[in-house]
Amino acid sequence: MPYTPELKKLMKVVEKTRPARVQRKKKGLEFSAIPVDDRQKILKKYHPDFKSGNRRKIRVGPSKGYSISHEVVDLLEAHSRVDPKKIDLSRVAYETDVLVIGGGGAGASAALLAQESGAGVLLATKLRMGDANTMMAEGGIQAATKRGKDSPYYHYLDVIGGGHFSNDPKLVSTLVLEAPKVMGWLEKMGTMFSKFPDGTLKTMHGGGTSRKRMHYAGEITGAEIMRTLRDEVKNRPENIKIIEFSPAVELVLTNKGQCAGAILYNLETEEYFVVHAKATVLATGGSGRLHMQGYMTTNHYGATGDGLILGYRAGVKLRFLHSVQYHPTGAVFPEQAEGLLITEKFRGAGANLVNVDGEQFVYEREPRDVEAAAVIRECSPDRGKGVPTPTGKFGVWLDSPMIELLQGPGTVKREFPGKCILFRRYEIDISKEPMLVHPTLHYQNGGLEIDESCQTSVPGLFVAGEVSGGVHGENRLMGNSLLDVTVFGRIAGENAARYSRAKSPRGKPTLEHVIRYNRELEKAGVKTDRIAPMLLPDYSNPEVRKRQLTTQYQGTLR
Amino acid sequence: MAAQRKKKKRADATGKKLEQQQKLVPIFIMGQRHLVPDSLTIQKAMEYAGYQLVRGCGCRGGICGACGTVFRLPDSYRVEVGLACQTVVKPNMYLAQIPFFPANKAVYDIEKLSPTGADVSKLYPEIFKCVGCNVCTKSCPMDIDVMEYMARAIRGDVAGVAELSFDCVMCGLCAARCPAELVQYNMAVLCRRLYARHIAPRAQHLAERVREIEKGKYERPLRALKSADIKDLKRLYKEREIEPEMAEEDWTPESNDYL
Incomplete structure (x- = not known):
């Protein structure tokens, strides 16, 4: 639906202040940034992570006592989907050198590198190959490729400063050193990055970058990387076998504590299958579909944090899961587009964030958590300068028409064709009308603990991408997640292949760890019928549910 | 505060109005009639009607291509197509899901x-x-x-x-x-x-940068950063020179250190 008459009236205020704001931008005058030492202050007061009562301690498992959001603890303190005693581990459906769990950017990269290292690969994924948050990442991929003005040294500083100096230094170092190599790998595979005619890669700023280091492919960088990776994975059918609509519901360990594969669940035939693997890569992505604190999300349908549960039950510790990333600019209007990601690139290209009075209230390139907190502050009763939406929410304006005035008419359509098409469906022309935005649940900053070779505390289990934690510390910068999935996906794949060749003696497959975990739940006094992993979110209609008299739900699934 | 309260009231008022306006319309999912709110997309309408989607649902934002679907409007013989997460229902729309399409993909090096x-x-x-x-x-x-x-x-x-x-x-x-x-x-x-x-021409600067990294050019400076304490890191972070937003491609920083 197009903007309501009420909103159109409020938009006039933005139009009135626009010329002066454009002039300021042209002169290079920016709104002053929040000083580094004051960042914690605004975060503590306004960022959802710090809202009191939003966390509780986990009562079981290797990170017992760690306090994280209720939605994740609910799943950690839940029972397995399967009765471990009912699974016959000797009936093996698939044998493979390397099992990759997850078909997004990290899983695809791992599969390719494992295959190139000589391993036979089985890739199991919950939805279709390539259905993942990687596909939805719009902004870009950071890498210090510009000689003469940038280097991995400055990339390192940006990453660790953006993460409030909490990041794992070894992981950051690996990320920034591997970044240019990954760009070279993607370029060689035929990823269509935006370039100048001489082949120089185009780059731009992202929130918290000191140099223009974010490479992009139009406004669909993630989709371009994912469709290239997916195409390449499918070009190797002899050595990479893909099983879709078959999420992993439990890892299989050996009596010696090694990872020996997983139990897959076929979502359509409702059968469970045993996979024996010499090495396993867990690349299941994030958890935005848990809707922490009731927030809307930019995430993919399948982002339910499954890998966290699997890894945790197998004994891998969690870290940085107490911090969740809210993207500063998710759509709040129209209702059909709620939660949809509006890329930071709009701000990078010159669009201001302005309040109901048409005033700029924040520097547009703060790290994401600080930027999000500033928007929430503006919409809070303390400031009272949010723009009211027809559904009773508040947002602020993202003044996209400024880009046309700064960079010439037609720029918005050329640089953001996808968003133009999308808003045109609602009869909104974003080259002439601003967008209404509010922070949206976007990224799981933390996850399972890994070292720089993607190994976990469980031998034979490698973890990569959003399901891991440490590289981004407490806050990820824009353009570092596409980088994370490709850098660490490759490393995990290569190391998993190497591990699969090792002649170390392997134990007997068992689900003893699941039985132990159940016992621990009981001992801790956790009485629940909750089931995890969730696999799919539940958006069914409660009225319909009441009439499903003979239907059983196991968690969210019928 | 007062202004915010006033605005909140205004929003509630418009919100309520919208709810009253929200009317239920009949649609036909695989031939079966269901009543759904008229503002929903095909995808959300199917969930509202009681379907739990496994196939034909992806990013829910019009970019992943998982939910292509066919439908027909009343008084028309034409079969139309669209993304289920982007197409809003219309009264008496006949719709379905395309769970899978067995398209050929060539395999190549x-x-x-x-x-x-x-x-x-x-x-x-x-x-x-x-x-x-x-x-x-x-x-x-x-x-x-x-x-x-x-x-x-x-x-x-x-x-x-x-x-x-x-x-x-x-x-x-x-x-x-x-x-x-x-x-x-x-x-x-x-x-x-x-x-x-x-x-497309290859990026020369990228190839050269990869060579520099492989030769170990940044190992020492990164080792220093990895072992630096937070105080030093904070100082270095604050001191780093920021490339101006409107700078041209050939911009260079004043300091050449660690480049």
Whole structure:
């Protein structure tokens, strides 16, 4: 639906202040940034992570006592989907050198590198190959490729400063050193990055970058990387076998504590299958579909944090899961587009964030958590300068028409064709009308603990991408997640292949760890019928549910 | 505060009005009648009606191409197509899901191909069967001129296909509707990869930077950062020079350290 008459009236205020704001931008005058030492202050007061009562301690498992959001603890303190005693581990459906769990950017990269290292690969994924948050990442991929003005040294500083100096230094170092190599790998595979005619890669700023280091492919960088990776994975059918609509519901360990594969669940035939693997890569992505604190999300349908549960039950510790990333600019209007990601690139290209009075209230390139907190502050009763939406929410304006005035008419359509098409469906022309935005649940900053070779505390289990934690510390910068999935996906794949060749003696497959975990739940006094992993979110209609008299739900699934 | 309260009241008022306006309309999901709110997309309408989606649901934001679907409006014989997460229901709409479409994808080694019409048509010889009916273009939810890029493919203009097909979400609706049984979107990803791999000039600065890293140029400075304490890191972070937003490509920092 197009903007309501009420909103159109409020938009006039933005139009009135626009010329002066454009002039300021042209002169290079920016709104002053929040000083580094004051960042914690605004975060503590306004960022959802710090809202009191939003966390509780986990009562079981290797990170017992760690306090994280209720939605994740609910799943950690839940029972397995399967009765471990009912699974016959000797009936093996698939044998493979390397099992990759997850078909997004990290899983695809791992599969390719494992295959190139000589391993036979089985890739199991919950939805279709390539259905993942990687596909939805719009902004870009950071890498210090510009000689003469940038280097991995400055990339390192940006990453660790953006993460409030909490990041794992070894992981950051690996990320920034591997970044240019990954760009070279993607370029060689035929990823269509935006370039100048001489082949120089185009780059731009992202929130918290000191140099223009974010490479992009139009406004669909993630989709371009994912469709290239997916195409390449499918070009190797002899050595990479893909099983879709078959999420992993439990890892299989050996009596010696090694990872020996997983139990897959076929979502359509409702059968469970045993996979024996010499090495396993867990690349299941994030958890935005848990809707922490009731927030809307930019995430993919399948982002339910499954890998966290699997890894945790197998004994891998969690870290940085107490911090969740809210993207500063998710759509709040129209209702059909709620939660949809509006890329930071709009701000990078010159669009201001302005309040109901048409005033700029924040520097547009703060790290994401600080930027999000500033928007929430503006919409809070303390400031009272949010723009009211027809559904009773508040947002602020993202003044996209400024880009046309700064960079010439037609720029918005050329640089953001996808968003133009999308808003045109609602009869909104974003080259002439601003967008209404509010922070949206976007990224799981933390996850399972890994070292720089993607190994976990469980031998034979490698973890990569959003399901891991440490590289981004407490806050990820824009353009570092596409980088994370490709850098660490490759490393995990290569190391998993190497591990699969090792002649170390392997134990007997068992689900003893699941039985132990159940016992621990009981001992801790956790009485629940909750089931995890969730696999799919539940958006069914409660009225319909009441009439499903003979239907059983196991968690969210019928 | 007072202003905010006033605004909140205004929002509530408009919100309520919207709820009153929200009317239920009949739709037919695979022939069965359901009443759903008229503001919902096809995807949300199916969930409202009691379906739990497994296939045909992805990013829910119009970019992943998982939810291409067919529908028909009353008083029309025409079968229309769209993305279920983007198309809003209309009264008496007949709709379904396309859970899967068995499209052909050629298998190839990108290194061994050349970016020519000859190599493309070796992998997808059927492209010459295009009858020029334009159904592919009409089916495309991304407004891509599919028939035009097919014409370019037939002419051997790989770069042209890459450029025109760039926004493709690979939902496959073009192929599902094509009377000549072509697989436009899979041929297009081949052309984009051929263009980026073999036609677009390689980034020299990237190749040189990778060489520098492989020679170990940054190992020592990064070792120093890894072992630096937080106080020093904070100082270095605050002192780092910021490239101005409006700077041109050839901007250089004042300090050449650690470059």
